[in-house]
Amino acid sequence: MLRSFEHKNAKSVNEAAGVLELGNAALIAGGTDLLGTLKDNILPDYPGTIVNIKTIPGLEYIKEENGTLKIGALTKLADIAASPTVQRKYTALAQAAKAVATPHLRDMGTIGGNIAQLPRCWYFRKSDNRFPCLRKGGTECFAATGENRYHSILGGWKTETSQCTAACPAGTDIPKYLSQIRAGDMDGAAETIMKVNPMPMLTSRVCAHFCQQECNRCQKDEGVQSGATERVVGDYILANADKFYKAPAKETGKTIAIIGAGPAGMSAAFYLRKAGNKVVIYDTKPEAGGMLRYAIPAYRLPKDLVAKFASLLEKMGIEFKLGAKIGDEIKPSDLEKNYDAVLYATGAWKRPVLGFSGEDLAIFGLDFLVEVKNWMDGKVGQEVVVMGGGNVAMDVAVTAKRLGAKKVKLTCLETRDKMPASGEEVARAIEEGIEIDPGWGLSQVVSENGKIVGLEVKRCLSTVDASGRFNPQYDENDKKVLTGENILLATGQGIDLSYLDEKYQIQLNRGRIVTDEDSNETSRPGVFGAGDVVNGPATVIGSVASGHKSANGISRYLGVDYFSYANASNKEYVFFDTEGTKNPIGLKLKELDAAARAVDKEDSMTPELSEGVTEAKRCLNCACYAVNPSDTAPALIALDAKIVTNHRTLAAEELFDVNEPSNTVLGKDEIITEIQIPQPPAGSKSAFTKLALRKSIDFPVVNVAVLVGVEKPRIALNAIAPKPYRSLKAEAVLAGKTIDEATATAAGEAAVADIQPLAATKYKAQIAKTLLKRTLLGTTE
Amino acid sequence: MTITLNLNGKPTDLDVKTNYTLQEALQFKLGLTGAKHMCNKGVCGSCTVIKDGRAVLSCQILAVECDGSTVETVEGIAAQPKWKPLLDAYCKWDAMQCGYCTPGFVVSAKALLDSNPHPTEDECKEALAGNICICGTYPRHAQAILDAALVMND
Numbered sequence A: 001m002l003r004s005f006e007h008k009n010a011k012s013v014n015e016a017a018g019v020l021e022l023g024n025a026a027l028i029a030g031g032t033d034l035l036g037t038l039k040d041n042i043l044p045d046y047p048g049t050i051v052n053i054k055t056i057p058g059l060e061y062i063k064e065e066n067g068t069l070k071i072g073a074l075t076k077l078a079d080i081a082a083s084p085t086v087q088r089k090y091t092a093l094a095q096a097a098k099a100v101a102t103p104h105l106r107d108m109g110t111i112g113g114n115i116a117q118l119p120r121c122w123y124f125r126k127s128d129n130r131f132p133c134l135r136k137g138g139t140e141c142f143a144a145t146g147e148n149r150y151h152s153i154l155g156g157w158k159t160e161t162s163q164c165t166a167a168c169p170a171g172t173d174i175p176k177y178l179s180q181i182r183a184g185d186m187d188g189a190a191e192t193i194m195k196v197n198p199m200p201m202l203t204s205r206v207c208a209h210f211c212q213q214e215c216n217r218c219q220k221d222e223g224v225q226s227g228a229t230e231r232v233v234g235d236y237i238l239a240n241a242d243k244f245y246k247a248p249a250k251e252t253g254k255t256i257a258i259i260g261a262g263p264a265g266m267s268a269a270f271y272l273r274k275a276g277n278k279v280v281i282y283d284t285k286p287e288a289g290g291m292l293r294y295a296i297p298a299y300r301l302p303k304d305l306v307a308k309f310a311s312l313l314e315k316m317g318i319e320f321k322l323g324a325k326i327g328d329e330i331k332p333s334d335l336e337k338n339y340d341a342v343l344y345a346t347g348a349w350k351r352p353v354l355g356f357s358g359e360d361l362a363i364f365g366l367d368f369l370v371e372v373k374n375w376m377d378g379k380v381g382q383e384v385v386v387m388g389g390g391n392v393a394m395d396v397a398v399t400a401k402r403l404g405a406k407k408v409k410l411t412c413l414e415t416r417d418k419m420p421a422s423g424e425e426v427a428r429a430i431e432e433g434i435e436i437d438p439g440w441g442l443s444q445v446v447s448e449n450g451k452i453v454g455l456e457v458k459r460c461l462s463t464v465d466a467s468g469r470f471n472p473q474y475d476e477n478d479k480k481v482l483t484g485e486n487i488l489l490a491t492g493q494g495i496d497l498s499y500l501d502e503k504y505q506i507q508l509n510r511g512r513i514v515t516d517e518d519s520n521e522t523s524r525p526g527v528f529g530a531g532d533v534v535n536g537p538a539t540v541i542g543s544v545a546s547g548h549k550s551a552n553g554i555s556r557y558l559g560v561d562y563f564s565y566a567n568a569s570n571k572e573y574v575f576f577d578t579e580g581t582k583n584p585i586g587l588k589l590k591e592l593d594a595a596a597r598a599v600d601k602e603d604s605m606t607p608e609l610s611e612g613v614t615e616a617k618r619c620l621n622c623a624c625y626a627v628n629p630s631d632t633a634p635a636l637i638a639l640d641a642k643i644v645t646n647h648r649t650l651a652a653e654e655l656f657d658v659n660e661p662s663n664t665v666l667g668k669d670e671i672i673t674e675i676q677i678p679q680p681p682a683g684s685k686s687a688f689t690k691l692a693l694r695k696s697i698d699f700p701v702v703n704v705a706v707l708v709g710v711e712k713p714r715i716a717l718n719a720i721a722p723k724p725y726r727s728l729k730a731e732a733v734l735a736g737k738t739i740d741e742a743t744a745t746a747a748g749e750a751a752v753a754d755i756q757p758l759a760a761t762k763y764k765a766q767i768a769k770t771l772l773k774r775t776l777l778g779t780t781e
Numbered sequence B: 001m002t003i004t005l006n007l008n009g010k011p012t013d014l015d016v017k018t019n020y021t022l023q024e025a026l027q028f029k030l031g032l033t034g035a036k037h038m039c040n041k042g043v044c045g046s047c048t049v050i051k052d053g054r055a056v057l058s059c060q061i062l063a064v065e066c067d068g069s070t071v072e073t074v075e076g077i078a079a080q081p082k083w084k085p086l087l088d089a090y091c092k093w094d095a096m097q098c099g100y101c102t103p104g105f106v107v108s109a110k111a112l113l114d115s116n117p118h119p120t121e122d123e124c125k126e127a128l129a130g131n132i133c134i135c136g137t138y139p140r141h142a143q144a145i146l147d148a149a150l151v152m153n154d
């Protein structure tokens, strides 16, 4: 039995739209599709109100006016099939209406409901929303690798940005570049990544790979190792650098100063220079790269790669002024005077004050990494204690170990499962023999005769309070001493803004520069911020994204072209490799043996291109692979019908889409009111054919509608793709030709030229081909 | 809410909830079990009734949307002497086995004969295309209807 709801009989389209507008309501026409979805409760939300539009007068008619057939949206399919006018002049539609379901259902179902019906995928239709797939707000498609014999042969369609892409702070269109790798289009893959990230050869080596953790494959076996594939593309970009880091063809004449040569500054510089601006990057350090160059250990990111990347930016015409002291020699106000725009991307390098006894004796972990050379030759000592649970702490601990410390103990406030470091980094630390002893807070540095002997810690009971704010609580009675000669602190970094002199008014908040959400502009017009200085210490890829955002903001401010902060487009058919996705094992980077690892040699090796392709084939290209099931849809497309709603008039082709959960572009309160079909010219013919398992009741396995005998023939097929499929290729084959065995066969071949069937849908291609051929030949009889 | 049907020729008031299908209203409110609760998905035709002259599936219609409609069920058809030949033909041709689907078929057949008193065999098959019989009695139905048509047109 249906769950209860309110029921409203609408008296007008406006009244019905008004109820729909309020939300939590569904429209019922014939009800043959809607009641099924409600009885089985297939959707996550059950409507509170059902609006009946059958009580709206004047929506059920078939009439011809000025050479146009007009059909009211509530007209029953049986009446369309039986109409002599439709049969004679709009034959394909009459045949399509007649092919729907059974006589009983045609006597109930309306044409409006037929084109607006929901997908028939069995996972989608399973009762009680058992498979909360992509079409229902989930992220997965169960059919892609499951039971899919009635699904698409033309690929899938994304309902929204893929899970992995959404998890990437820069929004890298991962499935797109992976499909380009599969197709052998490495330049395309490079461009897809570089739309949002100009330095994949660097990020792929240091990123926490949020994308990998969010990959839908993680629920089955191993996530797609997009870090490894990005590295393959990154190194391809380096090897073919001339193609990707070209000086712009045109100069805008605008000049921009960027303060800080880290990932945020260099990312902004790349996009601004690409658009033709003159860009100068200032940095106090002698070499470009910021954290990439100085803080991230060379065993993770070789320094020559950073230098190479900076040199490529130089080749594009970006000027680096290194060793420059902003605040001393160069005043912020001078920069504003001398440049059209200024961007601060100075990072987070400052040692925070923690306030515990003996703090001065401990070493700031970031300084330790920057000055790693000074700690060689056993200077790090036999026993070292590291405080901190993030990735920087892991870097500090592993570096200390590799510098020769016999014992490195790492402790942090968080419990093991709450440690902020990425799983990969924690695993590396453990592999290297770091002793992780989590759940302790700083008490005091213990020293004897001015010599450090250890760090006293106290039990940390919780790190956040009820409202989620950082507010650690300790058990002062539970203390112990971790012995060590050096105490390394990796408990966060502060932001140094001392270069902004007091007279320079810029809005700050808790020591960070405040910027506009969309443009990264600061409170001073023409002055922007990016990266850690705005967001606090975060990730390299986050800084890259932030720099890109600033580049766009600056471009808008200067009124010059820019490379849009691109988000993945969902508007094309997508494919995956049905064989390659069966591979359960992700690509692992080859690494040096533990014994061979050092502080200045890269641990891991870039995979071969072929390995990258194999990994790219594991991507499921998460999208909906169901088909549009409507019989009348292709007939309406072949006949070039228009769909009239209470808001607009659409070409039939434009009506269809792949949404959650609907098959149309219709808005929440949009109602189809009429179908209009231009009368086909004299001498033309239209026809529809359907193949279903049983002649009666069953949905199409494939159906075909054609309009021929016209200058531009029109061919549409359905049940082979997520949207009704108009075959422009088949139309081109037939244009200007008479239909005979040869042209009909060629059209059939052309219609399936672009297919990429799923595991169980190959047979549909043969059917589509034959059905189209027969339908065409049928029009000559 | 209360709806009024012209049911099997008699004005009938029914108190129904919005979430009742017509089939459920007939069965639970009036004890009419001819329109069967079978697949409840619009697939099998066991729930066929004639509503405003069309053979439709009572499981796929909300009862509240039938207010003011004319509805005929197999009970109403069976009660009319005019349709005795149809029922007799069904018995004569033994067009049933377990009989569960039969009322649906009979209602579809009646709707056909209403609009087409001289159907061909193909027209009979087409009219019954929405009725499913697991026992496989299909060939008998067209024979029964053609036979009934002969008798009725006599």
Ligand SMILES: Cc1cc2nc3c(=O)[nH]c(=O)nc-3n(C[C@H](O)[C@H](O)[C@H](O)COP(=O)(O)OP(=O)(O)OC[C@H]3O[C@@H](n4cnc5c(N)ncnc54)[C@H](O)[C@@H]3O)c2cc1C
Binding pocket: A026, A027, A028, A029, A030, A031, A032, A033, A034, A035, A036, A073, A074, A077, A099, A100, A101, A102, A105, A108, A109, A110, A111, A112, A113, A114, A115, A116, A117, A118, A629, A630, A631, A632, A666, A670, A671, A672, A673, A697, A698, A699, A700, B041, B042, B043
């Ligand atoms: C057993 C069975 C077999 C079927 N076989 C086929 C088949 O072979 N081929 C085929 O094409 N279909 C088939 N259908 C699907 C469908 O029921 C019919 O196609 C029918 O035409 C739907 O129309 P309706 O008026 O009953 O829609 P409803 O169920 O009333 O509505 C369907 C959907 O469209 C929306 N809608 C309805 N009218 C409008 C409007 N005017 N404007 C905006 N949105 C609207 C509704 O809100 C709902 O989401 C079958 C259904 C069943 C139950």
Ligand code: SF4
Binding pocket: A119, A121, A122, A123, A124, A131, A133, A134, A135, A140, A141, A142, A143, A144, A151, A623, A624, A625, A626
């Ligand atoms: S094919 Fe589409 S409807 Fe079916 S499970 Fe996949 S996402 Fe859901």
Ligand code: SF4
Binding pocket: A162, A163, A164, A165, A174, A175, A214, A215, A216, A217, A224, A226, A618, A619, A620, A621, A622
């Ligand atoms: S399978 Fe591919 S598209 Fe899906 S989440 Fe993983 S990487 Fe992204």
Ligand code: FES
Binding pocket: B036, B037, B038, B039, B040, B041, B042, B043, B044, B045, B046, B047, B048, B057, B058, B059, B060
């Ligand atoms: S019960 Fe209504 S069609 Fe099967």
Ligand code: FES
Binding pocket: B096, B097, B098, B099, B100, B101, B102, B132, B133, B134, B135, B136, B137
């Ligand atoms: S007679 Fe048994 S189902 Fe038809």
